[in-house]
Amino acid sequence: MAGLRIGSGSAWWGDRLEPARLNAERGDLDYLCFETMAEATISAAQVRKRRDPDFPGYDTYLDDRMQRVLPGCLRRGTRIISNQGWINPEGAAERIVHWLRECGAPKGTKVAAVSGSLITDRVLGLTDTLMEDGRPSASLAGSIVSAEAYMGAEPIVAALREGAQIVVTGRVADPSIFMAPMMHEFGWDPLDHDRLGPGNGIGHVLECGAQATGGYFCDPGFKDVPDPWDLAFPIAEVESDGSAVITKVAGTGGAVTLRTLKEQLFYEVHDPANYLTPDVVVDFTTTELEEVGHDRVRVSRISGKPRTPTLKVSIACQEGFVGEDMFFYAGPGALRRAELAKRILEERFRIVGLQAEEIRIDFVGLNAIHGGSAARTGPEPYEIAVRVAARTRTREEALKVGREVDGMAVSGVGMTGKRVPHQDRTREVIGVWSSLVPREALSPVITFYES
């Protein structure tokens, strides 16, 4: 018999919507799990909330995702775990209850909201130094937009134990969202690192959605992926020992192979023997991968070590602005003209006294992505986009970038291409810093709602 079937519904906020419905309807899932938060999602939500008090604060695609997956999930009895709650898990839970009613869910279907990860007001009292540069955390005072700790799987497991059909959370470590069902269904102890290590490892494979099924993978001629426009999100058939077969709905595009899984296994991992999560320290170096069928790879022997006494907290701060703009050259001599345009802009920024912490003028098509290590061989590019960006303390300074690029239209180099209208040529920079807080400092709050 196949093990517990856990499917992915999203890898980030902007992910495709249809593969979640596919998994809900054809994945035969016990659990469908959504990851919708990048590191800066919560701070962006806080900034938006300041500007727009009516912004509910949860995933802006909550309605779209729920409408697509609820019918399939209700039919199959698939439970949903999701971090779409962002800065308002309770509001998200109430909205989900609304959609449950719309879909004709049985009365009394339980939705749980897990909050408690937001510690904006007390973070400075809980942390000493910043992980990035060892500075005292107190140096961020006055600029903090939000601070949230990464919770583990335990509060989700508690909500499942109380009968929640859907659990929606604030900040929870990505793999923990996917591991919570394993802990609940297999009865794993929160301190059993021999189980939680593999469980979190499998969670890590699932948390990036299509990245395990051929997304972010194909390189034509070297790594070909069938029908990459029709990728399904991964499904794990997990056994109680924490081994799993990774697969996807049959008849879809993409591929589950040793290669796709090796890439995903180490994605955003630093020391592979010590991948820190709130629940356990994962050791990927013992992993065994085996192809056991078409689009079926068995992952086993991931191991675990005891969890650390601390939790990571992300602290988002206001750090000024970026001004950015772009213009273009084409045809013979495009690069020469771009180089002169760069020189003109550098002089103009000096003349207008641009106060910037960093300035970049790149030639897109030549060195914008790989900077100084870009190879400059072969014929000159036919087209060059000149991209100008500067990071400044104030919006006024950032606006100078666009003003000077505007001047290039009639006072610059011949045959300069420009696009109009210009919008949003400045943006606010929300810098993210990391620190550690004692595990005990966090008390998750679980609130239940019923349809």
Add this chain to the structure above:
Amino acid sequence: MRLPLQHVAHVRSGDKGNTSNITVIAYEPDLYPYLKEQLTAERFKAFYAGMVTGQVTRYAVDRLGVLNFVAEGALGGGVSRSLCLDNYGKALSAAILGFEMEVPESAANLLRNYHPEVA
């Protein structure tokens, strides 16, 4: 014979703060020893000169034929601060595909998409 790493390994990069990890995965287990011997942390760092400002640490996972390079100071201060067009550094891993390495003729049949006449 000398050829670009592209024929020996595939790659993926991921971001965390101002640090990028670039995973280099041998296409075949028998190619891994050449990779491990030649693509040292020092050579990796030299290859990314002008991009990676901090320390490079190499982790080897022999069982899977994987080298994981953790490059500090690779993302212009991190996603939100970076002035790089590719501010997540998602395309960062592609550069190392051009790393020139030495593979014996006897291993030619293991190379990915390798055609001597065009190489």
